[in-house]
Amino acid sequence: EGNDVALPYLKLEAPQxxxxxxxxxxxxxxxxxxxxxxxxxxxxxxxxxxxxxxxxQSQSVEYIVKYTAAQEVKLVSVEYRKGYKWFEPHDKVRWSxxxxxxxxxxxxxxxxxxxxxxxxxxxxGLDCRININGPKQANEIYVDNDIYYLGGGIVxxxxxxxxxxxxxxxxxxxxxxxxxxxxxxxxxxxxxxxWDKYRSDKAFFDPSSPQEGWYQAVVGTYSVxxxxxxxKFIVTxxxxxxxxxxxxxxxxxxxxxxxxxxxHEYQFRNEDITMPTGxxxxxxxxxxxxxxxxxxxxxxxxxxxxxxxTPPIIENP
Numbered sequence: 001e002g003n004d005v006a007l008p009y010l011k012l013e014a015p016q017x018x019x020x021x022x023x024x025x026x027x028x029x030x031x032x033x034x035x036x037x038x039x040x041x042x043x044x045x046x047x048x049x050x051x052x053x054x055x056x057q058s059q060s061v062e063y064i065v066k067y068t069a070a071q072e073v074k075l076v077s078v079e080y081r082k083g084y085k086w087f088e089p090h091d092k093v094r095w096s097x098x099x100x101x102x103x104x105x106x107x108x109x110x111x112x113x114x115x116x117x118x119x120x121x122x123x124x125g126l127d128c129r130i131n132i133n134g135p136k137q138a139n140e141i142y143v144d145n146d147i148y149y150l151g152g153g154i155v156x157x158x159x160x161x162x163x164x165x166x167x168x169x170x171x172x173x174x175x176x177x178x179x180x181x182x183x184x185x186x187x188x189x190x191x192x193x194x195w196d197k198y199r200s201d202k203a204f205f206d207p208s209s210p211q212e213g214w215y216q217a218v219v220g221t222y223s224v225x226x227x228x229x230x231x232k233f234i235v236t237x238x239x240x241x242x243x244x245x246x247x248x249x250x251x252x253x254x255x256x257x258x259x260x261x262x263x264h265e266y267q268f269r270n271e272d273i274t275m276p277t278g279x280x281x282x283x284x285x286x287x288x289x290x291x292x293x294x295x296x297x298x299x300x301x302x303x304x305x306x307x308x309x310t311p312p313i314i315e316n317p
Contacts, residue, residue, distance in 0.1 A: 006052045013047035018062070027073070035070040036109055042066075074108040080255055084293055087121060089158045096121045097293060101248050101255055119214050122244040124262065124292050126299035128165040129238040138167045138235070141314055146172050147234050148312050161295060166302040169235060174282055174307045176230050183224040185266060190217040192245050193258055205249070216246045223266040225286050227303070237286040237301040239266060264290035273304075281306035 025037040042065045049058035081102040089095060099119040106112050130138035132149050139152040152167030171177065190197045198205045198215035205215045220242030227235040241264045247256040271283045287300035 008053040009051050011049045011051050013049075015044045015046045017042060018045050019043040025068075028070070034073045036073050038069045038071075040067050040069055071109065075105060076108055077106045078251070079104045079106075080250075082255070082257065084260070086293070086295065093121075094123045094158055095161055095295065096123045098122075099246050099248075099257055099260075101250065103250070117214075117248055117250065119216070119246050119248070122216070124161075124290070124295075124297060125220070125240070125242045126161075126163060126288055126290060126297045127238075127240045127242075128163060128286070128288075128299045128301045129236075130165050130167055130301050130303065131236040131238065132167075133232065133234050138165075143314070144234070146311075147229060148308070148314070150312065150314070162298040164300045164302060166304070167235075169303055169305045170308045170312050171229055171234075171305060172308065174280055174305070177282065177305065178228045179268070179270065179284065180226045180228055180233075181224075181268070182226055183222060185221045185223055188218075188220040188222045188240055188242055190219050192217075192219040192261065193256070195247070195254065198245075198247065210249050210252075210254075212249050214246055214248050216244045218242050219245045220262070221264070223268075223286065223288075225268050225284075227284060227305070235284075235303055237268075237284065237303065239286045239288050239299060239301060241288055241290050241297075241299075243292060260293060262290055262292040264288055275306050279306045279308060 019042070021041045023039040023041065025039055028035050028037055043062065044065065045060055045062045047058065047060055050056055081104065083100045083102065085098050085100065087096045087098070098121050101117045103115040103117070104112055105115070132138045132142065134142045134144050134149065136142040138149065139154070140149070141151045142149040148170035150168040150170060152165070155164045155166070156162070195205050196207060198217040200213050200215050220240060222238065222240035225237045226233050241262060243262055245257065247254055266286070266288050268286045273281050273283055275281050282305050284303045284305065285300055287298070290297040
């Protein structure tokens, strides 16, 4: 009859996002590039209603949408850190230390991965030695004309990191004694930083064809004093300090630990004393105080030389 009739239809409201869940999947590598893979799951709701229908109806419809996303993983930066760790005495090993290099790799995803590279365990050596002018050890009894070596011993304290070598010597006249410094703070073995003198378990370091890994060398110093009676040297005091210096060759670069050098000082002194039996004497001491990575060490050679009026009576010289 010429009248417009409104036809019924369904009215769809705009979808509402209810929830998004991101699930990480195994990384994939293509054409030499690594990608971080994610599965994105979105839960949505949409309202549906009838319009112009004899009976109005409405309902809610929920549906899930899934899709896969990938993000290229790029290395943003690499940083290196150094450290060390001390180990208490164990299995007849003195205080020992390990070096470590931490490599922090930061990626475009924000993830930081830290790799650890540890050196072998090594000890610090503070060695004191006394040598006498004769075929025996300094801590043994020995007679050389009018010089009497009356023995001695070594006192070691592993826990407190100290070592003392002591002897006793008898001479006719203290005024005939003279000490001579023959070496002071001399380089022992290898100078720190002479990289081609450092070696791994397999070979020396070759700067022209470097191989990755840890390299080490024994470095340190020594001092020597000698005791002379008239024109003859009768005792030698030898003090040294040494440790394993190391470096790690990694990622085409040499990571050294030269700043971990041992701090040490040698001192030689003599002191006038009187023996319990009344004889005049001199105590000669060559000592070394050292500090290494927060640990203190001590070593000394101690020789008590007294003047006799009657030659000492000893058995089986």
